[in-house]
Amino acid sequence: MTAQPRQTAQPISREERATRAKTAFGHLESPQDALVLFDDQFIFYYCGFAFFPIERPVALVITREGERILFVPRLEREHAQQVSEAERVADYPEFPGQRHPLRQLADLLTELGLEKASIGVDHDGYPPVMGYDGPALSEALPGATVSRVSRALDHQMALKSPAEVELIRESARWGAYAHHLLQDYTRVGENETEVEARATKEATAAMIAALGDTYRGQNRWMSGAVALYRGQIGVHSALPHAMTTGATFQHGDTLVTGAGAAVWGYISELERTMFVGEASGEQQRFFQHMLNLQDIAFEAFKPGLTCAHVDEAVRAYYEREQLWDHWRHHVGHSLGQRIHESPFLDIGDSRPLEPGMVLSVEPGLYVPGLGGFRHSDTILITASGMELLTDYPRDLDSLTLPG
Template sequence: MSALTGIPAEETRARARGLMERLGGEVDAVVLFDDQYIQYYTAFAFIPTERPVALLIGADGERTLLVPRLEFEHARNHGHAETVESYREFPDARHPLLQFGDLLEARGLGAARIGIDQDGYPNVMGYWGPALSEVVPGAQLRRITRTVDRQMAIKSDLEVRIIRESCRWGARAHELLQAYTRPGVTETEVENRATAEATAEMTAALAPHYRGKNRWIQGALALYRGQIGRNGALPHALNVNAVFQAGDTLVTGAGAGLWGYLSELERTMFIGEPGPQQRRYFDLMMGAQDLAFSLLQPGARCSEVDGAVREYYRSNGLEGHWRHHTGHGLGQRIHESPFLDIGDDTVLEAGMVLSVEPGIYDADWGGFRHSDTVLITESGMERLTLYPRELEALILPA
């Protein structure tokens, strides 16, 4: 199998053309400000700052990037846009969005139908400026984010291959995290050691082609995020530099950033033999995840999957221990559309990649959550996360 070298120009070009085809002639052009959308259509990965970056996609799929002068060579040499334009600085003597308006007018789009993700550049790092609707007041603006999200949700074969590789290295980082966790050491020590060693292994194995290009995960990452003992009842806690103790229930997280993509692996583990209530919650959590797995197939609605899982919580007396929906899309972002939620009627399609992560949370006992990255296939679903789920494999020495 050939080495992974990222998303090629022909694929991002096809994405831009595919977006215009999906919009079916309802707009004359598209303007995007979201950095993840820009990366998806151009492969240009950058750090959003107060200096706006904008992408214009014409009716034929031709792409023009507007970037600050300091990003010009970066965008030209590492992105796939056919044209890269630059402005000097923000806010400068003439605001960058006004210059972008000049560009739109010069392209004959001053009174056009323009699809947008948002009406101007977002408030990042103190940015301020006019709305796009103020810059081109004669244009008809239409929000198209749902169309963009639906396109991003269906992964190409190459995207799936990159995510598989991310799963592999996320599992390696988690393996080291599990091996180094023991009473008396801190979560920070264990996280740093496991992440550093796994990242070194990954970059060496994938050299010389490895690139991260992911905003959310750098390298091969494994962590606890403070979900240790009772603090595990906070689903999105932060590192508290906890010291591991015998009897702790642990909730982990792992993944790897490769070529702009990531994956998600989470496990519930125990330091020492779990007691009856810990085992009960663990088994119930596994039952909820198994139920979700059984329902994932093309044609199923996200709302139906989450609805069935929520009914499982009700029937098992767990409503007070429910905190979040069953899962979400994965790809460039750690959370993407669609969402396994009763409010999302998206129909699952082959090529979608999602997390499956129903959790149980009890302030006295902590958190109980596995998360697996799965691929919707033509006949059902495939679990891309290859890491043990069973209780006996997740009990650590006390």
Template sequence: MINTEAELNLIRESCKWGNLAHQYLQDFSEVGVGETDISLRASLRASLEMMQELGSEYRPMTMGLPASAGFRGQVGKDSALPHAISSNVKLQEGDILVTGAGAAVWGYGSELERTMVMGEPNKEQEKYFNHMFALQTLAMDAIKPGVSCSAVDHEVMRYFREHDLLDTWRHHTGHAKSQLIHEAPFLDVGDDRIIEIGMVFTVEPGVYVPGLGGFRHSDTVAVTETGIEMLTFYPRDLESLTIKV
């Protein structure tokens, strides 16, 4: 739960390679290409570069490729399902894409997720993207040592209520991250544990609109004396995440 500096460095290294895998995922995303094809090419290319740089001493300590990025079925209208299943659908202009990327580094991992758009976003897509962006920024600003995990989620829920978005809410704000996919404590109204320096969290409030799509970024952050250190560093703004078609 509390990470040493050595453990934080492993998570930082994971973020580096997850970032590369995601960049390839975005680069390879084209109309008419299947999600599995894109994910496989991005993950394999990033993994090969990762292994070449880290050398023969590298150990992933997990199953699967060293670095990976994909859509997990959250393509188009199915992006409104927080836990969709990949079906190798082909990307189409206008699709919302909710991504996920990370890398295994001696048993430690990270989480990077972004919401991308195939082509110029319409007004509704832009509206809900901006709400998601505001929610994630609010949550990041709320994370500080001495604050309860539940307090962070309460701030996020307040935004949902004030902007009449409760029908788009599906899950808590985030969770601890180091060696497992999901770890305690959770940024959840039911978790009153106190945030401490050295904890690492994902920050991922999402907005889900049936018939339109889902909107979720996830960043991995470390708790510092004054707030957080952003460990993931992929662009968060809509312009950077709009794919030309």
């Protein structure tokens, strides 16, 4: 019987979020008088307001003093007042309304004395979502100087605090639990949709029972403790981003899985390659190459070296072993609140690895007609190298299912 994890992590404190807002300006390349952020993930990061973006704009204003003003549609006012940590909530009636919400946001910024200020933004206005249309912030507030600063804020988000790391660890524990159930229930003749649903439902129920009544997922990309195949079954496993087809498991299938859990806004990534019945010689060969690629990546993690260095080390193996026909993507990416964050373990990303970064490590091989071969693990960059946050067997014997 699969053992359940023990709960250890607590949600991000109000103090930590307030500190993030006050110190955000120190990450910027040029001085700004205020920040205006529209991305729901930045808004959650700085003030704890989790919501689903729709056509009605939501924005967070952060002053240099660290005051946070949350700008929301009227229908979100009570919600924002109850759950956000902003010092003030301002609202507008509706979108598009008689006066456009972006013009009302400009009125708010003018009220704050920012009509001629230097303002850092993630987007120059609310991005197109579900039919939204409207002016750029620079158009609505023409006296201000509006500059994109999202790359600098992404860097702040990439450096995880100890509290964030503990939430990701907790996510990894429950992701592994869900994956054990997925593996247990996968058998010849079973249906992928039913197996995924059973494993996810049982793991989520166990997680909620363990974490208690205060638990909240608060993540847009994941709900509960999840384990799935996403359609990467048999020959379709050779498609890195396949979609579910409702397949029935058959003897000889190559399977590529995915698992994780949403824990107070944070997630992890666990993926494994498995086989239904004893793997063929070709399946075993590519499985071993895949393990070698991931091991090379693990060994390449050193603070101060670049993200590109990791991808270059892995690419050298593809070159040496003549595997380029089976290459499809870079080594991995940062993650935490988002399922994909920056920086990226890519030959084109020269940013240095720093202690506190959390990344996926998932170099893959994709062989049309045979299958896909990809393990993904979540790692933490430390002062001396890396720490594995996901804990699940990687070897062939452990990942071979009854045929």
